[in-house]
């Protein structure tokens with residue numbers, strides 16, 4: 001007996017809906033449904049496919065969770081070899097000029113001839129992959145291998161949600177899209193933080209994370225790794241009329257639903273290549289993933305064909321690299337720092353090294369298990385990594401460079417390094433079973449913890465007390481002027497006269513600080529809850545708690561069960577919150593904050609004045625399902641955004657409805673994020689934090 005037509009129809013509808021949500025979430029970066037709804041659709045599809053196995057297809061989203069483990073990868077022969085590109089040796093402007101000069105010479109262009117048009121792209125730092133779509137369905141994914149023969153990693157690649165299992169639009173008979181599998185920095189950090197919590201080995205860096213994940217024989221392991229993909233070129237194609245320019249190939253790939261990076265530009269001549277190189281370098285830290293340079297490609301496919309290849313490298317492309325984000329240096333010592341929650345963090349003191357744009361002298365070692373796993377010892381040669389605004393870390397020891405006297409020393413032990421006592425207050429240290437961290441047991445009696453607690457309270461995302469920095473907090477605590485954040489608002493302890501007596505404080509800055517402290521009383525409940533520094537309560541949780549309970553008193557009165565009604569608050573977080581408020585010392589500090597007049601209520605006014613779209617530029621096009629263009633524009637402007645008429649590089653979002661025309665095309669070409677009405681509503685309801 002076959003499946004009833006209603007089930008078959010439902011299966012098709014679910015697959016389409018899930019594919020649309022995946023595309024919106026992973027490619028457009030504009031989620032269309034809450035996670036819970038997505039999970040519900042996914043489970044419904046899984047159940048229907050279990051019931052009717054004959055309806056399973058290779059392009060079903062259920063194939064993304066990873067199937068059977070393999071014994072080995074099968075070999076895949078590339079019909080069009082996967083070549084690499086030459087790296088310009090000169091990493092300054094000379095690199096772009098040398099490339100342009102070579103191209104011009106090979107094309108026989110005279111000085112008076114017009115500039116050559118290039119497509120300038122990012123050089124992603126991951127693993128090259130060939131995606132083979134047959135009749136629009138992902139049929140095979142392969143690594144580059146030796147460029148002629150790669151490995152069949154289809155099951156692993158299918159787990160990458162940003163990669164469509166079926167192309168959208170009118171797909172050619174055969175299309176091979178080539179690009180890079182990589183890991184976003186935030187995904188890498190989050191994944192590693194969880195691994196460390198679980199006592200599991202973290203990934204070395206995002207590049208190894210991506211490459212290692214694709215080479216896993218068990219696709220279930222790959223499915224746990226947060227991978228991304230950007231297409232940057234073509235392999236074999238059949239039944240498709242190629243556009244004239246490479247930039248148009250990329251636009252076409254984006255229109256097929258493939259992720260294509262928006263950070264690309266058309267550049268005419270060497271000077272525009274240099275401008276691109278410089279502009280991207282200036283924003284390198286702000287990009288959500290690591291790049292090791294930029295890539296230039298002659299844009300005209302006809303000229304590419306004319307230029308051809310030399311020793312297996314195209315003459316029409318080159319890589320122009322940036323300084324590395326990993327460097328070699330030596331460990332001079334391992335110190336132990338005390339954090340806000342008493343956590344003891346081993347930090348490597350390093351021979352100064354220039355990496356990722358700054359001179360690094362310290363790098364985190366995270367915790368004792370990490371030091372042991374990497375077997376870092378004083379005197380070792382190590383690789384340090386600094387990428388984005390993430391704190392520098394020791395990636396690995398270079399074993400061959402370990403001096404013999406270092407080999408003879410025992411592995412590093414945190415307990416022994418600090419003699420079993422907090423390096424700041426000499427209290428006992430402890431490590432709970434199942435915990436990765438040693439902690440100072442003194443709580444807020446430990447000056448280091450007091451300092452960190454006050455610094456956190458005053459920080460920009462918390463109460464935002466401008467001018468209350470590290471040096472000052474140090475003095476306040478050391479001189480007994482502030483034992484807790486409650487003292488900040490106590491004029492008998494802190495006033496302009498007392499502050500003016502401190503080092504590096506003039507009368508003017510003392511006065512400014514007093515005013516900044518007074519202003520912070522109105523920071524609002526969301527910031528106040530975050531500022532308290534409750535373990536595992538970050539900004540997002542603090543905001544949810546404030547919105548849910550509406551006042552500090554209501555939050556303090558909530559038991560673990562009531563706390564778990566709040567989104568993303570599980571038993572552990574609830575326990576931390578309840579435990580924090582049960583502590584008499586904390587209750588006393590809060591009483592003093594309240595007495596001093598610190599605003600501890602969720603203000604209705606604050607809600608109306610929220611400007612989640614502050615500084616963002618929107619273009620509306622087509623007909624939205626429920627909003628007129630005027631209404632949508634008014635909503636955007638009320639939320640602090642700008643609605644403008646034409647799409648440019650400065651546009652942050654295009655909101656597209658039915659029959660959207662050339663503006664939508666242009667947005668795609670420029671790689672601008674595209675939203676539908678639901679997506680816009682989500683942004684409006686968001687607090688302005690990135691949802692990525």
Ligand code: IVH
Nearest residue numbers: 083084085121122123124128180232295314
């Ligand atoms: S094009 C024939 N474009 O860099 C040209 N490669 O040697 C094929 N890569 O391993 C490469 N970003 O995986 C191209 N925007 C980009 C790239 C890129 C990263 C990688 C590629 C290959 C290496 C080039």
